[in-house]
Amino acid sequence: MSVVFCNTTPFIALASINRLDLMPRCFGDVHVVTEVIDECAVGGRVKVPNLRMLDWVIPVVSQPVVHTTLLLELDKGEKHTIDMAKRNQADWVIIDEKIGRNLAEYLGLRVTGTLGILLKAKQQGWIDSFLEAVHSMQQYGIRYHPNLVQKLAQRVNE
Known part of the structure; x- marks a missing residue:
């Protein structure tokens, strides 16, 4: 474990x-x-x-x-x-x-x-959209570098 x-x-x-x-x-x-x-x-x-x-x-x-x-x-x-x-x-x-x-x-x-957790969740089918999850978090003031978000989103074809 x-x-x-x-x-x-x-x-x-x-x-x-x-x-x-x-x-x-x-x-x-x-x-x-x-x-x-x-x-x-x-x-x-x-x-x-x-x-x-x-x-x-x-x-x-x-x-x-x-x-x-x-x-x-x-x-x-x-x-x-x-x-x-x-x-x-x-x-x-x-x-x-x-x-x-x-x-x-x-x-x-x-x-x-x-973001790594969201990426795995998208790959496993536990969430519908990586980008949607990130954007929802951003509405609460949680910030990630836009280039990193875009790079990771591309990994899951978003």
């Missing part, structure tokens, strides 16, 4: 289109540091359900961050997600923010994000 950690933004993005179910479909159980659970609970424009109530979410209590200088630029959720993913030799870390993705990859972690 693979070990997967997820940061805050993918939960918010998928919750915005009521498709949190795509995460466990793609990865099974997902490890989530308590900082991310707390960030999602604060609320905002998009309501994320209580992550502790989802049977596929495995809460993880963080430890003091090891790579502090490297992870200095990140917010608390990203910092602890990447650190605990590294400590637990995660197979995947789901993170959308570019700096966080770059640092995770630098530390040797395999990275995907919300």
